[in-house]
Amino acid sequence: MSILTWSPTDLRTALDGTAPLVVPDDDGYEDARRVEPGGIEHRPAAIVRPTDTAGVVRALRFAREAGAEVAVRSGGHSVFGLGTRDGVLGLDLRGLDSLDLDVSGRTATAGGGVTAGAYTRAAGAHGLATPFGDTGGVGIGGITLGGGVGLLSRARGMTIDNLLGAEIVTADGEVLQVDDEEHPDLFWAVRGGGGNFGVATRLRFALGEISDVVGGTLLAPATPASVAGIVAAADAAPRELTVILMVMTAPPMPMIPAEWHGRLVLMANLCWSGTTSGADAALAPLRDVVTAAGGALVDGVRTGPYAGLFEGGPPSGTAVATGRTFFADGLDESAAAHLLAELESCDAMMRAAQLRVLGGAVADVAPEATAYAHRGARLLGNVAAVAPTASAAAGYTPWVEALADRLRGGREGVYANFALDGGPDTARAAYPGTTWDRLAAVKRAYDPDNVFRGNVNVLPA
Structure with a gap:
């Protein structure tokens, strides 16, 4: 203003x-x-x-x-x-950081300001978990309202698929308890429709049992065959395996061999939540791809508590990112070769593409059941470039847009939680067709003056 x-x-x-x-x-x-x-x-x-x-x-x-x-x-x-x-x-x-665990009833009620890391550690102490993303520093309110895609998504669904109810404060200050029976239209909308409808002050989730998982990071040389191969292997894997792949230039970290600093690598962040005895067979196709690429540069895959995968947050510092999110039906070697060539030619201080393999429990839910309408997509991607200042980062926006458009392979849609802006084109892509119409009607009922517009904004019908 x-x-x-x-x-x-x-x-x-x-x-x-x-x-x-x-x-x-x-x-x-x-x-x-x-x-x-x-x-x-x-x-x-x-x-x-x-x-x-x-x-x-x-x-x-x-x-x-x-x-x-x-x-x-x-x-x-x-x-x-x-x-x-x-x-x-x-x-x-x-x-709003309260967290109440009902261990016997397998539910948790959390304040809207609790972080995913704090929640996951507390639930993990009882051998329980709710699927969030892959970073401990994210707030559960934001990730839940936008959908929630992470390390347990293929096995146990998105965060919104484990949301049982919420306390929502509407634009006029009314406090509503919403679930499948109370204000079901609003409950449908907040499962993927973002912060368009009110402030989530409390959220109630289902808790599932979880024992030790096999997870961590595999770092390997990035080639068209290795990048496309990891995506294909993850897509074909049992649903208990979720893989989040980063393709990027290797940072100068001590754990990475010095001769690979600044060269293109793939970093597969994975979580196997099935029986530990079945992990080797499930991971074998991914390891075969890594071996064919020249072997792992870093192998951090270990057996341990799920909460151990849920550490940290985004990097600190003053750099600024620009990015574009997209959905795709897969990634072949041609698209992978184009990705690597673009990453090699870009001069941003950091540039990367993240590829999250979907399917499994994400696709079990009907697209109309929640406000997240992209259940059929096999791949969720994000292209990003990082620069020292906002103006410098904006200069890379055409590059990230062009690369994201090439990788999406003609599939439309964006993921609201990874959106760079909340403008009308982004909102329409996040909420296509009848999803938009239904969200606009709910918006008209609960926020007709569009008080909540600092988001991927849905206009009142």
Whole structure:
């Protein structure tokens, strides 16, 4: 907002002590506005940091009455910074960090600011898990509302397939408990429709039993045959195996042989959640591909607790990324060769393509059952380039768009959680056909004034 039409002082009065408020003159403002990874320099006019639902309610009622634009940060990182913008009233949910585990009932209720890593470690102590992504630093609110694709997706479905219910605060400050029976239209929409409909202050998930998994990282030379071969082997594998593949230039890390620094490699992050006795047979086709490429440069595959795979977050620092997400039906050697040639020729300080093999339990759910409509896609990809500044990163946007278009192979669609922006073209691609129509109707019912527009935005019908 170029001209602020509301006063942070009035906001403080409206909160009446129900939630801490940070404004630009406060000592803690710089820390409060910072998101990971670095380089995102948005400056909200005020940041509310509620510790319970009441604080969220008061903040939203003020925003509606004052005409304040709202941006919601759901606890964790934001690669492209959609959870904050200049001049907005920011809602930072990191204080909503309660986690209640019903071990015997196999359910968990978590605050909207809990991170996936904290949740996974706590549940893992009881031999239980809910599928989230692959990074501990992501907030469960954001990843859940957008879908949730990660290391257990092929075996146990997306995060939204394990969501049993949620507490949603709507734009007018009403608190709703939603599930299959209460407000089922809204429950359908928040399973993939993003933050378009309200603030998720609590989420209730199913917990599944999980013993030790076989997982970790395989690093190998990247060739057209090895990249396409890993994708094909992962696609053909039993559903208990999920593979997330990164194709990139090798960073100068001590674990990587020095002679490979700066050269093209593939990094397969994998998780086998079946019986440990079946792991060798399941992983054999992937290891065969790696052997044919010259052997593993790093072999970090180990047997251990699932929570051990769920560490860390995005890299720190001030670099800025630009990227494009896409779906595809596979990746052949021709497409892999094109990918490697483009990565070799690009001069960005870091450039990479991530390829997540889908299928399995993801595809078991009907496309119309949730607001995530891309159940039939075999591959979810993301092309990214990293530069020192936002302006420099923007210069690589045509490159990432062209490469993503080549790799998608004619399949339409984008994944909302990896979207660079929330504009109309992105939103239509994320929510195609009747999914868009249905979401627009729910938006009209629960947020007719489009208060929640700092997202992959669905306009009210």
